[in-house]
Amino acid sequence: MSGALLLSGATGYLGRHAAARLQHAGHAVHALVRPNSPIEALQAAAPATRLHVYDGGYPSIEAAGRAGPFEAIVHIAGVGQLVTPPVEIPALVDVSVTLPAWLMALAVSGTAPRVVLVGSYWAWSDGENSAPNSVYAAAKVGARAIADHYAAFHGLEAVELAMHDVYGPNDVRRKLFNLLDEASRTGLALDMTAGEQRIAPIHVSDACAAIEAALVRDATPRCASYATAGPEIVSLRQLVATFERATGRKVVVNWGALPYPRGQIMQPWMGRPLPNWKPIIKLEQGLREIFG
Numbered sequence: 001m002s003g004a005l006l007l008s009g010a011t012g013y014l015g016r017h018a019a020a021r022l023q024h025a026g027h028a029v030h031a032l033v034r035p036n037s038p039i040e041a042l043q044a045a046a047p048a049t050r051l052h053v054y055d056g057g058y059p060s061i062e063a064a065g066r067a068g069p070f071e072a073i074v075h076i077a078g079v080g081q082l083v084t085p086p087v088e089i090p091a092l093v094d095v096s097v098t099l100p101a102w103l104m105a106l107a108v109s110g111t112a113p114r115v116v117l118v119g120s121y122w123a124w125s126d127g128e129n130s131a132p133n134s135v136y137a138a139a140k141v142g143a144r145a146i147a148d149h150y151a152a153f154h155g156l157e158a159v160e161l162a163m164h165d166v167y168g169p170n171d172v173r174r175k176l177f178n179l180l181d182e183a184s185r186t187g188l189a190l191d192m193t194a195g196e197q198r199i200a201p202i203h204v205s206d207a208c209a210a211i212e213a214a215l216v217r218d219a220t221p222r223c224a225s226y227a228t229a230g231p232e233i234v235s236l237r238q239l240v241a242t243f244e245r246a247t248g249r250k251v252v253v254n255w256g257a258l259p260y261p262r263g264q265i266m267q268p269w270m271g272r273p274l275p276n277w278k279p280i281i282k283l284e285q286g287l288r289e290i291f292g
Contacts, residue, residue: 002025002026002027002028002071003027003028003070003071003072004027004028004029004030004067004068004069004070004071005022005027005028005029005030005070005071005072005073005074005215006030006031006032006052006064006065006067006068006070006072006073006074006103006111006112007019007022007029007030007031007032007073007074007076008031008032008054008073008074008075008076008077008099008100008103009075009076009077009078009118010029010031010032010033010042010046010049010076011031011033011034011037011038011039011041011042012076012077013166013168013171013173013204014076014118014163014166014204014207014208015031015042015076015077016041016042016045016046017045017168017204017205017207017208018074018076018207018208018211019031019042019045019046019049020045020046020208021205021208021209021211021212022046022208022211022212023046023048023049025212027071028048028050029046029048029049029050030049030050030051030052030064030067030070031049031050031051031052032052032053032054032061032064032077033051033052033053033054034053034054034055035053035055039051050067052064052067054099056094058102058105061102061103061106062106064106065106065109065111068111068112069110069111069112070111070112071112071113071114071215072112072113072114072115072116072215073103073104073106073107073111073112073114073115073116074115074116074118074211074215075099075100075103075115075116075117075118075143076118076211077095077096077099078095078096078118078120078136078140079091079092079095079096079136080120080122080136081134081136082122082133082134082136082261082263083134083261084134084135084136089135092135092136092139093139096136096139096140096142096143097139097142097143097146100115100117100143100146100147101143101146103115104146104147104150104156104158105150107150107156108150108154108155108156113156113157113217114156114157114158114159114215114217115147115150115156115157115158115159116158116159116160116161116211116214116215117140117143117144117147117158117159117160117161117223118160118161118163118211119140119143119144119160119161119162119163119225120136120137120140120162120163121162121163121164121227121229121265121268121269121271122134122136122137122140122263122265123137123138123140123141123144123162124162124225124227124269124271125137125263125265125269133263133264133265134263143160144160144223144225147160147222147223148222148223151222151223152222157217157218158222158223158224159214159223159224159225159226160223160224160225160226161210161211161214161225161226161228161274162225162226162227162228162269162271163202163207163210163228164199164200164201164202164227164228164229164230164268165199165200165201165202166201166202166203166204166207167201167202167203167204167286167290168203168204168205168286168290169204169289169290171204176239177201177243177287177290177291180240180243180251181247181291183251183252183253184243184244184247184249184250184251185249187252188252189252189253189254190251190252190253190254191254191257191258192236192253192254192255192256192257192258193236193255193256193257193258193259193260193264194255194256194260195235195236195237195240195253195255195256196235196236196237196266197235197236197260197264197265197266198233198234198235198236198266198267198268199233199234199235199236199239199268200229200230200231200232200233200234200268200270201230201239201283201286202228202229202230202279203230203279203281203286205281206230206279206280206281207228209277209279210226210228210274210277210279213274213275213276213277214226214274214277216275216276218275224272225271225272226271226272226273226274227268227269227270227271227272227273227274228274229268229270229279230279230281230282230283231278231279231280231281231282231283232282232283233268233270234283237255239283240253242283242284242287243287243291245284246284246285246287246288246291246292247287247288247291247292248292
């Protein structure tokens with residue numbers, strides 16, 4: 001039996017898949033959940049997960065910590081959005097800065113030697129120079145800076161996965177692939193940008209494998225960041241063509257109907273590869289299995 005793990009964000013799409021994979025690998029999975037979080041999908045995917053309610057205060061995190069010690073704490077929770085209205089900034093900071101900071105404080109109290117942060121490649125919009133393209137990405141940079149502090153002054157082992165766009169089966173989010181699927185079935189045209197931006201979507205099973213690989217302990221003086229991307233970098237135009245090949249259905253696209261939004265990343269940061277991990281599901285294969 002592997003060690004126990006404490007996860008945040010386990011009720012989200014990536015989180016519940018990660019909980020299922022880690023539980024299957026023999027880990028005792030504990031999950032922090034909000035009082036009103038929908039837990040049915042998590043319970044179906046990883047039924048042995050032990051739930052701990054996070055009410056927005058540190059005492060509830062301390063209560064969860066008493067179920068430890070843990071092999072590691074994995075922070076997956078996040079609110080990924082390119083534009084954050086000012087009224088929503090406090091909630092974003094809570095989930096992307098305050099919560100991981102509290103989890104790291106819990107870890108160095110003796111609860112866990114290692115923290116894995118699921119970040120975003122959006123924080124690296126200028127390549128090796130960290131240049132967050134949004135408030136969301138800036139919050140991820142803030143969490144990584146806090147991890148640097150705890151690593152340098154409290155001995156915390158910390159690693160950040162700069163995650164690229166995750167896709168996979170049974171995903172009901174209104175994201176690009178589901179929009180393409182809907183358009184291909186209805187014949188309705190999609191307005192898009194010129195389509196020259198390049199992306200590296202990662203299948204959820206590869207993303208979960210990266211989280212599992214990040215649990216392997218090593219001595220890192222600071223929070224090491226690794227790009228966690230799919231095996232192919234494609235332009236948006238190439239992605240649509242790949243979707244059409246995988247499904248055998250045409251997608252009508254009005255290329256250039258939309259301007260590139262402020263913060264659009266044209267060439268994604270691929271960074272350092274995560275040790276002992278490599279994505280294996282190619283884009284066309286993944287899309288054929290989901291939508292074909």
